[in-house]
Amino acid sequence: MHSAEDVQRVVDTYASTLLRTAFSLMKNRSDAEDMVQEALLKYMEKAPEFETPQHERAWLIRVTVNLCRNRQNTAWFRKTVPLDESIPALESEESHVLEAVLALPKKYRTVIHLYYYEGYSVADIAQILGRKQNTILSQMSRARNLLKQSLKEEFDELR
Amino acid sequence: MNCDKYRSAMDKLEAEEEWKEKLADAMKRRAGQQPQKAWRMQLAAGCACVFVLLVAVLLWRNPVALQTAENTAAQAAGQAGEPETAGQPVASAEAAAATADVFAAEGAPEEAGSGAETEETEGQSEKQDTRMQERIGESAEEPQQTADAGTVESSGQASSQTVENSSVTEGNGQSGSAPNVFTVRVEDRELVSEMGRVYRRDHRNLELDTEEKQELYRSKYVGEVGTGEEFAGNYPEGSKVYEISGYKAGSGYIVVSPDGESEAVELVEVPEAENYTFEQAAGCYTEEEDSVYTVCLYEEDGGVSVVNDLDLLAQLDSISEAAPLEDAQVGNGVQAALYFSDGGRAAAAFDLDDGTVELLGNTYRLPEGFPQKMEKAKKETKSFSEVTGSPSGVTMMRITASDGSSVEIKDPAAAQKAVDSLLKSPEWLGKYYVLGKTGFCGNSEFTELGKIEITHSGGKLELTFTQIDSSMVSVFVRGDGAEEGAYSPYHGRITAQEWTDFLTYAEGLSQR
Known part of the structure; x- marks a missing residue:
C-alpha cells in the first residue's frame, strides 16, 4: 500500500x-x-x-x-x-506542428511522442508498448513521411 | 527544427497545480479506503471459495446433482445418492464405461465412476450421459452442435468420440484437465468454429503441395472436424485442425483429412465485427496496432501484384479508425492478402474502382487518391539493372545457400561477369513487379533459398532469394544505407529454374 x-x-x-x-x-x-x-x-x-x-x-x-x-x-x-481544444499560448508554428502530429493515426502519435518528447529509444518504446522494434521503426518512418507531407519539411531523422 | 517545435508545444502543456492538488487529495483519500476495501474483498473471496468447494464436492460425489436440481423433489432425492431402480432397467455397461472414461479424462478419482456404474438407472444414465456430453461440450460443443443440426447420435457414439478427443488432447500434453477440443463444422464449403467465426479456403499463395510444407506450416493442434450429414463432401470426419505457424492464433488453420490431404483456411468473418473499425478488424489477424508491410493482390489473370510502397501503405493506417460503410457491396474486389510485421496475414479484397477495401466482412473507404496510386504502383516495373543500379567495379560475389554453405567468387573479372549475367539477361527475372522500397516480411510460408552479396566500387548489395511457390522465387535487393530494421528496398521475381541455373553458372565461375 x-x-x-x-x-x-x-x-x-x-x-x-x-x-x-x-x-x-x-x-x-x-x-x-x-x-x-x-x-x-x-x-x-x-x-x-x-x-x-x-x-x-x-x-x-x-x-x-x-x-x-x-x-x-x-x-x-x-x-x-x-x-x-488546443494548448494555450502556442506560437503559430508550434501549433501547426502539434496539429500535424495530432492528425497522425494514433499508433503513430504514441511512438512520435515517446521518441521525440520523452526521449525513449526505439528499443524502450517497443518494450513499453509491447510491440516489435521493427514495428516501431516502421511506424516512426511512416509517421515522419506523413509529417513531411503535411509540414512540407522533414520532422527529424532518427537518432 | 520541427521536433523542437513539437517539444516546446508540449512543454506548455503542464499539469496545473490546482488539478495536481485535487488529484493528490483524491488519491490519498482513496489510499485510506483501500484497507477496508481489501478486507471486504478478502471476505467475499473467502465466501466464494467455500461455496465453490461445496458445489464441487457435491458434484464430485454425484454428477447428476446439478441436472436433478432443476427437476423434481424426487430427483432431488437422487442427488443425495439414493438409487431409483424401481421399474427401471440398469444402465448399459457401454454408457457406464464411457462415463468412467470421461471421469478419468477429467482427472477425477476412479471410484466416482465405479459408484455410478452400480447405482444408476437407465433414466439417470441417459441424463448422466447427456450431462457428460454437456460437460464435454463446455469445452467442446461438438455433440450439441450435431444435435442442433438434427443429426441423431447414440450416446455410445457420442461418448466414444469424446473419449477419442480426450486422448488426442492428452497426447498434446494437457492430460488431467478437461479436454480442450476445438470443434469445427463446415457449412457451404466454409469452416465455422464453435464461436461462430467463419473461415474460407485459402486459394491464394499458401500452397500445401508437399508434405514438408504441410509440416512446416502446421503448429498447434486444436481439434478435429466432427461428424454429421452437413459435413459431407467437405472435410471428412476426423480431419485434424492445426493453427498455421506464424499466424495469429485463430486467424488461419490447416485442415488435414485422414488421408493426409491438407488445406489452409483463413478467417473471413466474426460475429461481432459489424462495428469494428479497420484497425479492430485487422486486430483479428495481428497484434494490436501493427501495420501492413506488404499487400499481395491476386489478379484475375493468375498473376500476383506485390505492393510494398511505404508511403502508399502508410495511407492504409490513416483509415485505421474508420468505421465500416453501411450497405456496401461485398465480394466485388480483387482478392488480396495483407501482411503484417509480426507475421500475421489477413484475407482482404480491394475494389479499386469503388475505392474500398473489404476486411472481415466489412467494407471500408480507402483514403483519397489511394486507388489511383495503387493502380500506378501495380503497373510500375523496373529492370533488374535499374533496381540494382548496374554495379560496376565488382570485386567479390558471395553466394550463401540456406544451409549456410557458401561459394565465393574472388576474381574481380569473374565476379563482374557473374553480376553482369544477372543484370543483362532480360529474361532472367521474368515477369516481376517492383513496387516500392520494402520487401516481403513476416511470411512464414516463404522459404529462404540463399543470399548473394556483391561488393562493388559503389558499396555493397545484398540479394535475398525466397521461394514464393513451386515455380517462383522472389528477390529482395538491399543496398548500402538501407535504414536499420527496414526490409529490402526492392522486390523482383524469377523462376526457380533460373535460380538453379544461376547457381550452377556461378559455381563454375568460382572454380576458375
Missing part, C-alpha cells in the same frame, strides 16, 4: 508526463486528465514494486497508453466528437 507521501511524490513527478502522453492520444485536455487519474488509480490498486524510477515511469506511461486505447475503443467514445 502506498503512503500519502508516496502518492504525493508520484503525482508531483509524473502528472505532467502522463498528461502529455495522454493528450497525444486523446487530443484534448479533459479526457487526458481523466486518463491520468485512471492510471494513478491503477498504480494504487496494483501497488507494483519497481526496481528503478525509470521502470516506474515506463510502467505508468504504458498503463496510461493502454487506458487511452481502451477508452478510444469504446463505442461511446467513437460516437462522440470532442470539443477542439
